[in-house]
Amino acid sequence: MYKTCLTLLLTSALLLTGSFAIAQEPRIGHSGLPVPRFVNLKNDETWGRLRPSFDGEIRYTFQRKHLPVKIIAETRDDVWRQIEDPEGATAWVHRSQLVSADMVMVRTEGGTALHKQPQAGAQARAQLADGLIVKSEGCKQDWCQVRTGRFRGWVPQQALWGLADH
Secondary structure, X not given: OHHHHHHHHHHHHHHHHOOOOOOOOOEEOOOOOEEXXXXXXXXXXXXXXXXXXXXXXXXXXXXXXXXXXXXXXXXOOOOEEEEEOOOOOEEEEEHHHEEEOOEEEEOOOOOEEXXXXXXXXXXXXXXEOOOOEEEEEEXXXXXXXXXXXXXXXXXXXXXXXXXXXX
């Protein structure tokens, strides 16, 4: 009873103060595309700036081609994208440094098994390490088919970061 009352009080206080998070619905950005959305870094080295300008201080140097990033904002002139990386860091990147998303990242502590079929009990073909970037070939229900090198198989959808429709 005490926990229920405390939960109700905390929930009421959060609602009154506005200190709660609501899932952000995608909106249409200045590019005509939804924001937020996932894309990949185009080059081996990409500069992330503090503000949307070539004169802007370089905040991060991303050194991973195909890294999935989330576009969270666009400039009115449709030239710069504010991105968020898998660790939650944000920076501004010129749109020429980004490509359409088809690469995703394994984001499961200890990695995840690459299954032959889209089911938990299916034979494992390989073990995919946390942080590995793989090509997404589509999802069905809670499973996604991915490819890395000579391996192709299925992983649980929640083990991936950067899926275009999530």
